[in-house]
Amino acid sequence: MAKENEKDISGKVESTLNSFITRHRLVLIIIGVAIVLALIGLWIGLGVSANITEANQLKIDTLQVEYDTWAALEDKTTDEANASLTSLKDDLAELSRKGKKYPALKALYLLGMIEFNHEKYQEAHDYFIEASNKAGTSFLASLSLMNAAVCIEMSGDSVKALDMYQAVYDRFGTDAPEAPKALFNVARLHEAANNLELARAIFQQLADEFPSSEYAKLAQSRLVTLQ
Incomplete structure (x- = not known):
């Protein structure tokens, strides 16, 4: 009896599905064509974009x-x-x-x-x-x-320049190749403005954070001079 019920339900589902497809065949065809055209458009668009990127x-x-x-x-x-x-x-x-x-x-x-x-x-x-x-x-x-x-x-404009050198370090951190040079310039401009304690602190920061950098060596030299 259970198997007969399952067959009956399955038949009803199939009948309903066939009826739906028959009634909405045109709509389904239009949707299918639209999807195909969209995929073709996407493929063409990606190809054009790649060509433009390569040309540029x-x-x-x-x-x-x-x-x-x-x-x-x-x-x-x-x-x-x-x-x-x-x-x-x-x-x-x-x-x-x-x-x-x-x-x-x-x-x-x-x-x-x-x-x-x-x-x-x-x-x-x-x-x-x-x-x-x-x-x-x-x-x-x-x-x-x-x-x-x-x-x-x-x-x-050394004041604005100092702020911008500092911004290089603040914005991009120690990963930026320019970071050691930026810190050195910050310290150098502080030294030029006679802010010697701040200059020493930044020279020391540079030496500690970038010990293998050429600017760290310059910073060490300035630290000796500023003692």
């Missing part, structure tokens, strides 16, 4: 070579050098507007380096800050912030 990477690699070639010129005032620089800046500016991935961030960084080479420190600072803010926790973020701090110091 190749572009920034080429622009890096062009920048290195320009930076190595002994005479940057020739017509040829100026034309090369104009083209380079235009291409970097265009690439810098293409999102927040590495090629766009590196383009901002190189634009900052160009302005720094021309001693346009405020313009360079702005590019470096934009790159740092967009780069999150990548190595370009700490490097760009460090360069922005250098720009501020070169502009003559």
